[in-house]
Amino acid sequence: MHIDLGLDNFLQLLVNGLINGSAFALLGVAFGIILGVTGRFHFAFAFTYALSAYIAAEVGLAWNLPFWLAMVLGAIAGLVLGVLMEFLVYRPLARRSGAYALLTIFVSSLGLAIMGENLLSIIFHSSASESISGVSITAIKVGSVDFTSLNVEMVLTSWVLILALAVVMSRTKFGRMVRAVRSNPDMSLVVGVSPGAIFLAVFAIGSLLGGVAGVFQAAQTAATPSMGFEPIFYAFTVAFLAGAARPPVVVGLVGLAVGIVQSLSGLFLTSQYAGLVVFAILFIYVAVRPLQLRSVLSRPAPLPAA
């Protein structure tokens, strides 16, 4: 263990954490709204994420578009794919599977993600990565801390989107409908809100936001076919830690916290291990979560009281 507690190092790590954390926040919010409202373990989020990045790269290059426009188009591509997956795969499957829906959808989603990764490889020619053109990155230095203009754009965009979603959820009629369906899909049907339509809408929103995150990652490094797999683990972690039915800002803040903790772990751990910190947090949380204060291994989960 190499401990460097110098202030400069600390500040750099903190800023890195804020940057990564904002990405995690967006991922968590995007995945979380899908999970919270539909209950679907949408592993293929990795696919919509990566597709958005590729489309942004391709159209940006082909039509010589500015970054923002390419990003929007890429995110829309992700949106369309996400909606199609819900409509064509998940929904018919959920109807048939009844009580086993969670598992069948998870497995299908896994299948879609695997298909997606390899189709991207084939279509965009194996694992050659694609950079997004039209991105201008200028380095910024504040005091001793380094970051880039792209980082700033990503952080701002992420939080603007999260706040926008928060406003929509809490103040618009649509947001109320979404919250109704999240809380009780059957009851929503009774009062005239169609869960089916809302499911499609949240897949659209989640895939769109995820796509934005994907484009930013590709702008930072490059688009690769498997680029979605690591972020999706972060998306899961943040969404489950926060609780998928929480408001977007809460989920976002949890994402930020995760990013900061991961980054600051670099004070004590080498960078290789830092990558595992998030999973360690997840593991500890999941392992400890069901325990109540005085409960013992042999205590089973209580039955619902009638």
Next chain:
Amino acid sequence: MEIQVNYINEILIFVTFAVSLNLLLGYTGQVSVAHGAFGALGGFALGYLWLHHHTPLIYVLPIGFVIAGAAGMLVGIPALRLTTEWLILLTLAVQVIIVGLISTSNTFGGAYGLQDITKLQIFGHQLSSPTEQFPLYLVVAALALALCWRFGESPYGRVLRAIREDEPATRALGKNVFAYKLTVFALTSAIAGAAGVLLVVQSTVASPGTFSFDLSTAIIAMVIFGGMGNLVGSIVGAAVIVLTTPFFESVIKLSPQFSSLWRLVAYGLLLVLVMRLRPQGLIPEGFTVRGLVRRGARKPEPVLGGQTLEASSVSAPAAVPVGGGFPTTVPRAGAAGDSGAAATGSGVAGPRHAAPPEPSELVAERARHRGELVLSVKGLSKNFGGIAAADDLSMELHRGTITALVGPNGAGKTTVFNLLTGAIRPDRGQILLNGQDVFGMTPNKVARLGMVRSFQDVRVFSRLSCLQNVMLGVQGQIGEHVGGLLLRPVRSFTDERETRDTAMRWLDFVGMKDMAAVLTGALGFGQQKLVALARVLATEAEVLLLDEPASGVDQQWVDVMLELIEQLRPEGRTVCIVEHNLNVVGRLADNIYFMELGRISAEGSFSELTGDERLAQAYFGTA
């Protein structure tokens, strides 16, 4: 030739992985994506021990087995109380952490892993070519298959499948669910560890990339495609998935680079299609060759441990086969279900007016002690937040009597049953069962001590047959415990036959004998209630807590249930029923407790309570 043998070897290795995951996922219903990581533990154990210590393979195999098994048990502990999505998450974290730690560690070669793991031998026999390695893989795969078969297709496996279907119901029958889950986690991880060792033998390299999340998903694909809950299916699944690579290379003649990509696209597509079109997999659960033969002979006899697809009352051969592991879309058994299709005589014959098949010594013993205090409850209390679900409750049950617990909805009647059996831990109170304090005991312990309960929402094990459901009620089965299962095979075989006979007698008592081979998920609600009753009766427990045995069914079923319960009284059983139906209560109950808002506000006989105006008002609202 060597190339072909190499593929066969690879299939054998993946068979080892797949049958073990099937036991965990297909039989016990635990979704784990960490199987690759457990393989990594075995594989890297080999790499490290061989390269650094020249430990012979014959020792490394058991070492890898034990290490992976221990890790599996450690993972199993937090996994005990998790629902599916959390379990997926936990095992995901485990997968990433284990492989991540290995790949960041210099001892294990970092990201590239350990190379040049060659010149291995076993029993003096060199293992350098595929043909030389073949016997090793065959033996290990066969052992793994035999072990998983023994655990899965046995009374032990029946309990595993019950756990998959409904954990609380399984616990209520006296099974220690946590012990089963821990054992299965440990065993299946251990086998995966052994398979990991083999994988490294075959490839001569131990790299983190081999054991990644991709491996876990590949194994899941094999199990799902082959058929969850069917080990033969896993063999087929492994073969198919392994052979897609040469298929794409030789048959479709793609370049190796493209063929590996298309192969993965194909197998992702396969997962999606299987889930959509045939979720039970290629070979569904319970499908046996015997069953196939029997279907020809048209005899619906239940097969030991498995089940035939035949069900005499089930129509529609064109429908999705009954017995599908997952999920089943089953045609409703045509016979008299709940309201509407009532047809006396078809499906359910009413109860034979034979006596319940209790062992006569037991009956005599109970008759001797009729009227004695069996269950004594004092001061039972439970608060949920600010709400007193049970408030200083006291009650008594006497042997050979039927006591009723009545009251308006929300009074807390089911909660009392939950508290008595330990499904919910009470805050305070004393519960003496035959003088023994069972306060704070787990439901399975309470059940074994002689107090069982049925559920308001029935909770039969849908993908198990009626007979299997009732067999799970029978206590003291040798084959349900690891020791008996492995060490006393002959005895457990005869024991199983006795269990089956006992279960059939109870099914006969409730009139469901003809439906013994039918999956309970195919039954109507009334029929399910009868099976659930038979199941709880088969425990031969002293005290039966029946939660709304006659609710949710129409009159003819109520009468059937009534007659059955009435026949228990002369057998000396102690019964307590929660009921809303006052006819039932009036006819059955020797003593009645009236509950309101968590407390018992009155006690007495039927005429006493119905005569009281205030109670009528509380029960029905304003008069």
